[in-house]
Amino acid sequence: MASKRQLKKAIYRSCGEIAGECIYAQEALAPNSNPADWDSIIIDVALLQTEAVNRVSVNYDRTRGEFANAREYRKARAKYFKEVEKALGRYMREQTEQVAAAMNKLMPKKA
Numbered sequence: 001m002a003s004k005r006q007l008k009k010a011i012y013r014s015c016g017e018i019a020g021e022c023i024y025a026q027e028a029l030a031p032n033s034n035p036a037d038w039d040s041i042i043i044d045v046a047l048l049q050t051e052a053v054n055r056v057s058v059n060y061d062r063t064r065g066e067f068a069n070a071r072e073y074r075k076a077r078a079k080y081f082k083e084v085e086k087a088l089g090r091y092m093r094e095q096t097e098q099v100a101a102a103m104n105k106l107m108p109k110k111a
Contacts, residue, residue: 015049018045029107033108048092052088055087055088
């Protein structure tokens, strides 16, 4: 698993790039569209960022004393964080697809 710090930086970077693409798309590709619609997408991206960072900031809820030895504790802890990372990846993918779909709806259609 990547460190929490690296995951948070990747989330910030990804969400920033998505928001930047929204701004570019609105100004360059769809200047006649409603700015409030694009602002709504950017707000959704900001909420996605906040929720994703909150999902990274979890702690393992069991203690070393609950296991027979340190090896079992490390194994269970690694498994827990691996599951958290997979769930976070699924969440980010689903939400990013929703944002992309919303952006595509606002883009002008080719004639």
